[in-house]
Amino acid sequence: MVDREHRPYQQKIKQLLVTDEKDGKMKWVRTQVDLSNHVRIPKIDVNMNISPDKIVEDYVSNLTKTSLDMSKPLWDLHLLNIKTSQAEATGVFRIHHSMGDGTSLMSLLLACTRQMANPQALPTIPTALKDRKCRQLGFGGCFWNHQKMLWNTLVDIVMFMCTALFLKDTTTPLTGPPGVEFTPRRFIHRTVSLEDMKLIKNHLNATINDVALGVTEAGLSRYLNRKYGELQKKDAGSFENQNYLPKKIRMRSTLLINLRPAGIQDLAKCGRRWVDEHDPNHLANLGKYVSAMVAAGARISYSTNPSTVWFITVLVTSLAATVYQLYWDFVKDWGVLNPKSNNLWLRDDLILKNKSIYYVSIVFNVVLRVAWVETVLNFRVGLVESRLLEFLLASLEVIRRGHWNFYRIENEHLNNVGKFRAVKTVPLPFRETDSDG
Numbered sequence: 001m002v003d004r005e006h007r008p009y010q011q012k013i014k015q016l017l018v019t020d021e022k023d024g025k026m027k028w029v030r031t032q033v034d035l036s037n038h039v040r041i042p043k044i045d046v047n048m049n050i051s052p053d054k055i056v057e058d059y060v061s062n063l064t065k066t067s068l069d070m071s072k073p074l075w076d077l078h079l080l081n082i083k084t085s086q087a088e089a090t091g092v093f094r095i096h097h098s099m100g101d102g103t104s105l106m107s108l109l110l111a112c113t114r115q116m117a118n119p120q121a122l123p124t125i126p127t128a129l130k131d132r133k134c135r136q137l138g139f140g141g142c143f144w145n146h147q148k149m150l151w152n153t154l155v156d157i158v159m160f161m162c163t164a165l166f167l168k169d170t171t172t173p174l175t176g177p178p179g180v181e182f183t184p185r186r187f188i189h190r191t192v193s194l195e196d197m198k199l200i201k202n203h204l205n206a207t208i209n210d211v212a213l214g215v216t217e218a219g220l221s222r223y224l225n226r227k228y229g230e231l232q233k234k235d236a237g238s239f240e241n242q243n244y245l246p247k248k249i250r251m252r253s254t255l256l257i258n259l260r261p262a263g264i265q266d267l268a269k270c271g272r273r274w275v276d277e278h279d280p281n282h283l284a285n286l287g288k289y290v291s292a293m294v295a296a297g298a299r300i301s302y303s304t305n306p307s308t309v310w311f312i313t314v315l316v317t318s319l320a321a322t323v324y325q326l327y328w329d330f331v332k333d334w335g336v337l338n339p340k341s342n343n344l345w346l347r348d349d350l351i352l353k354n355k356s357i358y359y360v361s362i363v364f365n366v367v368l369r370v371a372w373v374e375t376v377l378n379f380r381v382g383l384v385e386s387r388l389l390e391f392l393l394a395s396l397e398v399i400r401r402g403h404w405n406f407y408r409i410e411n412e413h414l415n416n417v418g419k420f421r422a423v424k425t426v427p428l429p430f431r432e433t434d435s436d437g
Helices: 004-012 052-063 102-111 129-165 194-204 208-231 264-277 280-304 308-333 356-369 373-377 386-418
Strands: 015-019 026-030 075-080 090-095
Touching: 052 075, 052 090, 194 208, 264 280, 280 308, 308 356, 308 386, 356 386, 373 386
Parallel strands: none
Antiparallel strands: 015 026, 075 090
């Protein structure tokens, strides 16, 4: 049974999303649900030389490349009767976003389930590790941890400012000669299992960042120890047992971790959705990715061959990509720059009461979008090193993306509410006090 708060979501499982012939708007219409059209139990060959976990991953991946049938209620359930490392079987519940946002749907699914030990009880939600640890330490211990975090943050800020002004790195075998930033670069990457990192994290009661930094520091230490041993003409067999590192080495490094698939998959996804849904917006979105890749390729070519032709090519491609991206940011992702809006050049519905924040954000996004100019003109600002300047620009890009996400999610949520895809308040399937007893 589902409580009263979740019944609107339950009703959508029995409804179709159709276009009203009178005004052309979308509306929900009740229909008869045939479970045979929604519950799928695929036949899986367990004798294949592929791990069960990989089979489930591939199945879910292929499922994302297909679209739901708009002539039926927009959901389906896939039951995979295959034992994996974490479960006896797997259920994949695919639901169209028009039926609700992720939090609402997870709330509905939790409200529909019960504990195996107690069929009348709702499932429990695991508590965050930090919250449990804070409660174990008590108020004094938790307060002390916050003070240490504040102190470490202040120390990091001071060290960053000193590094930008006068602190220099120790000369090591990794240190390049003057002008190394203008030479061709090569990116070497290593793919590691996130599950392995989580296993280490849980065993050490640490974080993913701690594990990643620890592995990187260990790798750099072993590499430098070997290089210093070679400089001292030591036997290669002694590198593992002897320490040849000088004391008080000071060096900076940037650790890049990519948890997303390769960018080419974004292009494939846009192309696939355009083929399936015949929506030109997906094709236009694909064009945005292509323009960015062309501009990036031109800038890389200019860095290796700084000729006038490549300089003009970089300016043209980068300017075209920037205009393309700004248009998509504001019009498609943020929903602003609407000349007919009740709010001047914004949109009709705004969550923030102060409109000036939106105008400042638009200017802020434009400024950070043109940061590529530095890669062409090679600015130098006093004592600030070029590598530090590149780090600052990369940090600004991270800030821009987080800033962009806020207005993107705001616009998406308002569209979902306006088209009856979601509600502004999300009920949770838990009661503060026991009832019905």
